[in-house]
Structure formats: C-alpha cells, structure tokens
C-alpha cells in the first residue's frame with residue numbers, strides 16, 4: 001500500500017494525466033445515468049470503436065429512459081438484445097443496482113460513480129491488470145481471494161472527491177498505456193509508483209490465465225410445424241428454480257423467443273418428448289407426435305460448445321400455449337424479423353433446408 005504522501009501524488013498525477021489526455025467518447029460528455037448505463041452495458045459486450053455508432057443509433061431511437069420504457073419490448077430486444085432492464089431510472093444504491101439483471105459489481109460501481117459521483121472503485125480486467133503491475137501481484141488475478149484483495153487496493157486508491165474521473169482514469173490507463181502486451185511505461189503518469197516496472201516485470205505480469213476446459217452441452221429443440229408452415233415460439237424465459245437447466249436453455253435462446261427446448265443427458269428425442277408432454281396442453285395427443293431429426297447445429301459461446309439436436313414435429317394444428325406466438329417458420333430464419341438468438345435461427349434454417357429436401361408444406365410459406 002502507498003503511504004499518505006505517495007497516495008496523494010499518485011492520485012494527482014493520474015487525474016492530471018486523464019484530464020489532459022482522455023479520449024473524447026460520446027458517453028463522457030454527459031453524466032445522465034441512462035446514457036452512462038447504456039454505454040457501460042454496451043461496453044461489456046464489445047470494443048469502444050464498435051460501441052460508438054451503436055450507442056448513437058440507439059440514442060437516436062430512444063433518447064431517454066422514458067422513450068425506452070414506453071417502447072414495445074420486442075422493438076428494444078430487436079435493436080439490442082443485451083438490454084434486459086429499462087422500466088425505470090437507474091437506482092442510486094449499490095444494493096439496488098446489483099439487483100438488476102446484467103449488472104455486476106463492476107458495472108454498478110462504474111455507473112454509480114460516473115453518474116452520481118458515488119465512492120465506488122471499479123475493478124474489471126483492465127483495472128486489475130494496472131493494479132497487478134503497480135503492486136507486482138503474481139498469480140491468477142481471477143482467483144477469488146486475489147480478486148478481493150485487488151478490490152481492496154482499488155478502494156484504497158480511489159480519489160473520493162473525484163470518483164467519476166478517477167475510475168475513468170484507471171480504465172483509461174489500462175486501455176491506452178498499461179495494455180496487456182507492451183505497456184508504454186515511458187509515457188505512464190504513475191510509473192514511479194509501479195513495482196512491476198521497478199522489478200522489470202511489466203511485460204510478464206499479470207500471469208496468464210489457465211485456459212478453462214471446454215464444456216459440452218447438448219440441447220434438444222422441437223420445431224412444431226403446421227400445414228401452413230407456421231411454428232410455435234415461446235417467450236423469453238423468466239428465472240426458474242432449476243437454475244442449471246435454465247442457464248443451459250438461456251444459452252440457446254439468449255433470453256429471446258425460442259422453440260420448446262430442453263437440456264439433455266442421454267436421449268435427445270426421448271427427453272424432448274417428455275419435455276413436450278410437460279409444456280404442451282393436455283388436450284394435444286402427444287404420444288402420436290413424430291419427431292423427425294434435422295441436421296444438428298453447433299454453436300460456441302466462450303468455453304461452452306452447444307450441440308443442438310433439432311426435431312421437426314408436424315402437427316395438424318399448433319397448440320395454444322400461454323404467452324407463446326405462432327409465426328411462419330421462414331420468419332424465424334430471417335435475419336432481422338424477430339428478437340431471436342442466432343442458435344434458434346440456425347435451427348430454423350436447418351429445418352427449412354431439410355424441409356426443402358423432402359418438400360413439405362413449410363416451403364409453401366415462401367410463396
């Protein structure tokens with residue numbers, strides 16, 4: 001830890017550097033919580049350069065939280081499926097912020113400090129790297145104990161009267177000078193405080209993370225198809241008590257509209273049939289349903305590889321299921337028509353292509 005005088009010098013130098021050299025980003029021209037929140041959620045998903053046009057387009061359509069809250073959910077999801085929460089303004093306390101979907105400690109600290117000046121220090125991968133070098137921290141930074149101690153270091157460094165600029169300065173340092181490869185120590189405003197620099201370890205800290213083992217997940221999905229080429233889509237899932245199965249299905253559907261789907265262990269067709277028995281109305285004679293396999297789709301999400309076993313199920317009439325909608329299968333396969341994940345779209349395409357080969361009524365919908 002830095003002594004009092006060193007701490008004051010560290011804060012002064014970093015803040016001075018940030019105020020002089022900070023990049024002019026659209027979300028830095030405001031302290032409107034809605035805009036800060038929007039930018040932080042978008043930045044979780046992609047790089048700064050990719051976020052800028054996306055952010056500007058989104059704000060053109062939804063300039064404030066009122067416009068967003070009153071827009072149809074379908075439209076919001078179509079423009080941006082990552083935005084899960086938009087019914088009221090961003091809360092002012094960490095506890096309430098953390099209760100929102102998609103908001104973890106980092107995002108809560110970033111929004112609360114930038115929008116309201118709250119005294120919360122951010123800690124994400126960039127900031128952790130800077131801290132690991134300043135204090136010459138060895139070992140895997142994502143180790144829970146080490147991460148907690150980095151959070152304590154971040155809290156101790158935070159300039160309490162300038163938490164917004166401070167957090168942005170730490171992130172800016174990590175993004176522009178203290179980069180993963182070849183940090184530019186000669187330009188760094190806090191180089192004299194940096195232990196890694198003193199020890200000649202700036203390039204080798206932090207330690208590389210061990211690669212996480214691949215997890216294979218098998219899902220089975222049913223594309224019900226009526227003689228007019230229409231199918232049944234279920235609404236975005238709500239939280240279920242069966243968290244693990246829920247998480248797996250969420251991976252497939254990304255909280256969007258989806259076909260009836262279940263995570264399977266051994267026998268995709270049998271387990272899917274059991275699932276259909278549970279979710280389809282009792283009036284439907286399910287024992288006669290034919291599950292015709294269509295080509296398997298694969299999809300990788302970080303360390304998970306999902307194998308999607310898709311079955312086409314021809315029915316004389318689609319059942320009525322609460323909250324579900326009935327739309328042409330060809331619309332599910334089209335790129336922008338609905339709030340649908342890529343994997344659901346892949347399954348729809350596979351079903352259409354196999355239908356084209358066998359020539360059933362699904363293709364009638366194309367005409």
Ligand code: SF4
Nearest residue numbers: 178185188191194202
């Ligand atoms: S001196 Fe180099 S390694 Fe240390 S914080 Fe600055 S840029 Fe990072």
